[in-house]
Amino acid sequence: xxxxxxxxxxxxxxxxxxxxxxxxxxxxxxxxxxxxxxxxxxxxxxxxxxxxxxxxxxxxxxxxxxxxxxxxxxxxxxxxxxxxxxxxxxxxxxxxxxxxxxxxxxxxxxxxxxxxxxxxxxxxxxxxxxxxxxxxxxxxxxxxxxxxxxxxxxxxxxxxxxxxxxxxxxxxxxxxxxxxxxxxxxxxxxxxxxxxxxxxxxxxxxxxxxxxxxxxxxxxxxxxxxxxxxxxxxxxxxxxxxxxxxxxxxxxxxxxxxxxxxxxxxxxxxxxxxxxxxxxxxxxxxxxxxxxxxxxxxxxxxxxxxxxxxxxxxxxxxxxxxxxxxxxxxxxxxxxxxxxxxxxxxxxxxxxxxxxxxxxxxxxxxxxxxxxxxxxxxxxxxxxxxxxxxxxxxxxxxxxxxxxxxxxxxxxxxxxxxxxxxxxxxxxxxxxxx
Amino acid sequence: xxxxxxxxxxxxxxxxxxxxxxxxxxxxxxxxxxxxxxxxxxxxxxxxxxxxxxxxxxxxxxxxxxxxxxxxxxxxxxxxxxxxxxxxxxxxxxxxxxxxxxxxxxxxxxxxxxxxxxxxxxxxxxxxxxxxxxxxxxxxxxxxxxxxxxxxxxxxxxxxxxxxxxxxxxxxxxxxxxxxxxxxxxxxxxxxxxxxxxxxxxxxxxxxxxxxxxxxxxxxxxxxxxxxxxxxxxxxxxxxxxxxxxxxxxxxxxxxxxxxxxxxxxxxxxxxxxxxxxxxxxxxxxxxxxxxxxxxxxxxxxxxxxxxxxxxxxxxxxxxxxxxxxxxxxxxxxxxxxxxxxxxxxxxxxxxxxxxxxxxxxxxxxxxxxxxxxxxxxxxxxxxxxxxxxxxxxxxxxxxxxxxxxxxxxxxxxxxxxxxxxxxxxxxxxxxxx
Numbered sequence: 001x002x003x004x005x006x007x008x009x010x011x012x013x014x015x016x017x018x019x020x021x022x023x024x025x026x027x028x029x030x031x032x033x034x035x036x037x038x039x040x041x042x043x044x045x046x047x048x049x050x051x052x053x054x055x056x057x058x059x060x061x062x063x064x065x066x067x068x069x070x071x072x073x074x075x076x077x078x079x080x081x082x083x084x085x086x087x088x089x090x091x092x093x094x095x096x097x098x099x100x101x102x103x104x105x106x107x108x109x110x111x112x113x114x115x116x117x118x119x120x121x122x123x124x125x126x127x128x129x130x131x132x133x134x135x136x137x138x139x140x141x142x143x144x145x146x147x148x149x150x151x152x153x154x155x156x157x158x159x160x161x162x163x164x165x166x167x168x169x170x171x172x173x174x175x176x177x178x179x180x181x182x183x184x185x186x187x188x189x190x191x192x193x194x195x196x197x198x199x200x201x202x203x204x205x206x207x208x209x210x211x212x213x214x215x216x217x218x219x220x221x222x223x224x225x226x227x228x229x230x231x232x233x234x235x236x237x238x239x240x241x242x243x244x245x246x247x248x249x250x251x252x253x254x255x256x257x258x259x260x261x262x263x264x265x266x267x268x269x270x271x272x273x274x275x276x277x278x279x280x281x282x283x284x285x286x287x288x289x290x291x292x293x294x295x296x297x298x299x300x301x302x303x304x305x306x307x308x309x310x311x312x313x314x315x316x317x318x319x320x321x322x323x324x325x326x327x328x329x330x331x332x333x334x335x336x337x338x339x340x341x342x343x344x345x346x347x348x349x350x351x352x353x354x355x356x357x358x359x360x361x362x363x364x365x366x367x368x369x370x371x372x373x374x375x376x377x378x379x380x381x382x383x384x385x386x387x388x389x390x391x392x393x394x395x396x397x398x399x400x401x402x403x404x405x406x407x408x409x410x411x412x413x414x415x416x417x418x419x420x421x422x423x424x425x426x427x428x429x430x431x432x433x434x
Numbered sequence: 435x436x437x438x439x440x441x442x443x444x445x446x447x448x449x450x451x452x453x454x455x456x457x458x459x460x461x462x463x464x465x466x467x468x469x470x471x472x473x474x475x476x477x478x479x480x481x482x483x484x485x486x487x488x489x490x491x492x493x494x495x496x497x498x499x500x501x502x503x504x505x506x507x508x509x510x511x512x513x514x515x516x517x518x519x520x521x522x523x524x525x526x527x528x529x530x531x532x533x534x535x536x537x538x539x540x541x542x543x544x545x546x547x548x549x550x551x552x553x554x555x556x557x558x559x560x561x562x563x564x565x566x567x568x569x570x571x572x573x574x575x576x577x578x579x580x581x582x583x584x585x586x587x588x589x590x591x592x593x594x595x596x597x598x599x600x601x602x603x604x605x606x607x608x609x610x611x612x613x614x615x616x617x618x619x620x621x622x623x624x625x626x627x628x629x630x631x632x633x634x635x636x637x638x639x640x641x642x643x644x645x646x647x648x649x650x651x652x653x654x655x656x657x658x659x660x661x662x663x664x665x666x667x668x669x670x671x672x673x674x675x676x677x678x679x680x681x682x683x684x685x686x687x688x689x690x691x692x693x694x695x696x697x698x699x700x701x702x703x704x705x706x707x708x709x710x711x712x713x714x715x716x717x718x719x720x721x722x723x724x725x726x727x728x729x730x731x732x733x734x735x736x737x738x739x740x741x742x743x744x745x746x747x748x749x750x751x752x753x754x755x756x757x758x759x760x761x762x763x764x765x766x767x768x769x770x771x772x773x774x775x776x777x778x779x780x781x782x783x784x785x786x787x788x789x790x791x792x793x794x795x796x797x798x799x800x801x802x803x804x805x806x807x808x809x810x811x812x813x814x815x816x817x818x819x820x821x822x823x824x825x826x827x828x829x830x831x832x833x834x835x836x837x838x839x840x841x842x843x844x845x846x847x848x849x850x851x852x853x854x855x856x857x858x859x860x861x862x863x864x865x866x867x868x
Contacts, residue, residue, distance in 0.1 A: 058495070
């Protein structure tokens, strides 16, 4: 892979998400050579992806060039690469651009959409884990309305204007809220010759409350907000199939819909080659010890969504979101330094800073460790936290400007179909196709 | 096409570019029904497209939703449609989404890249007339550098870092300047393990001066600026072929290059069905009289790049740029009103407001009707004019913010490969593929 050996040990990091970037940034000026590999040349801020999908933000505002993050690091190499396999016996990884030896390997590949083996759903639903996927959703939403104008068939028009979101986690809830805001403020102006009141937004949750990783209070408030915005919230309903026309469920309930967005589950984005005993089957996460060391390996670590550290408070591993990933990345940088200094590593301790979700204009729910609140103030807190978590001054400024504009003008201007989305019709088209 | 007849005569406009939008905006509240058709749901500001291609701006900043432009118009319909044919005998157009009768038809389809029949060039060169094409160029430039890191073959690396721009008009010149700025300020920081000094930018012009539609002074200054930035300017050289590896010319000169961008010509984006006598063959423009009426038709008009009004000062028709298009669009709105009032139409008179081009940081050339100047002040004028020509407050603000940031930080942050560009290898892939 064309990377010269230096006098320092080489740490190879797979993945430039929250965990990988947090680690890479802190290895700067440490006595190591760092090679960061990612399939994309940018880091993206997943929590705001739903705003790209609904025309509130441009993709460039929430993405940041990885090379820029690490521009001033010495003995640092970034490569755009898709890692295919880990060869732990020979301490090397095998990627589409060649092979590379490592002294220490850190797997930070994150997660991908989990359809739980339902191939039909995988083929026909939209996922929203990558920027191209979000842009596809944006295009499809707008294309649906353009198409709805053209038909005289009431059923077809209904199907085009009926949106089904599967999964009541933060992504599903925030997307439902954003769609509802579009319905209220933008679409009636854009499509005066269409009866936008007929647009439906259905949020389907298999459990008995939405936002089930948050407090009861947050769930209840979020549901109230959504209902006020006109979203139909279906609880205790499990989607069983979608043939690109009709959504079936475990009850009599069905939905005729041209657009089903699946946010109901994630699984680790595994790389081949690790011992099967190191993996947790159903969710494809990697078992790690308290130092994020992969079970069964001395020099392989895993951090972020892909890693599952089983603790009393988190028997299934930490929640798959930004905070544990960032904290594990930071912590591992210290542990690696200790390891190289032949000192003992320190166990990772997760500081729960709380969680939050926004539902729409002036509406959010926030759970802090000892305090839960919702409403306008929560919404400001949500915006403030997200704004300041973005990397880079320019992204912050552009997002801020967009938000102020959208708020004052009740508008979202990024409703452009730059690349039309062609609905998948053939079975060989996978959801990762961009 | 599902559009109800109103009591007013129906004007169908094909194309939402500068001409079509200028016309549509001014038909607001006139006693007409307006139907605007475009292949895209956005209007785009072509003069800044090169900044999208070189990572300085996001596509959303220079594009604007057409529906938003005409949101408050009454008796106005927009349809996303690809018009295939004009059936002038039955006064209707035939599009991919159906047929539509018109009382008056306005063709404002603009222009597309002209490869002058060279199929090999068309297959292997990048064009830059649409936003997806600009994004493809952006992806390809960045992919080239990622790839250059991976090879030990000096020839291959040279080819990947050698950029050939064919055509010394404003687009070629501005693109060359932007690439040179990237070479100077950004690429050395992003690719510390690559010798960026070896990057080459070649601008090839068939005539004996670049910017040959501008003053001699502008041509000379622009060339000086480009040379100072390290661009090689080749005049009196005509490119004859490009097999995706080697560019051949009418002299001994050849270029090994992985990236050839063709900006050497445009032609009208014709719609089928008009009488052949109304057309100018080589450039595919439509002959119009002084009222923009298509020769041989009473109720069909053409405006903008597609229209060629032969006058003493402009025997080939007006220059194919924004100003004549906008002015013709405005003027036609008045003439249509006169026509409907059974008044006599007034001939179009073009007001030349001058032309300008920017070459890079602090460098531009401006030709006003009676005054030519260049340098820092010209650069401010260029920025001011372009900023204020953008539609919409938010686009203006975001572009301004980006420019200030890029200027102060010597940076361009939009260097993301959102959708990788797959190099065309097969003959069936046309340049319009997005």
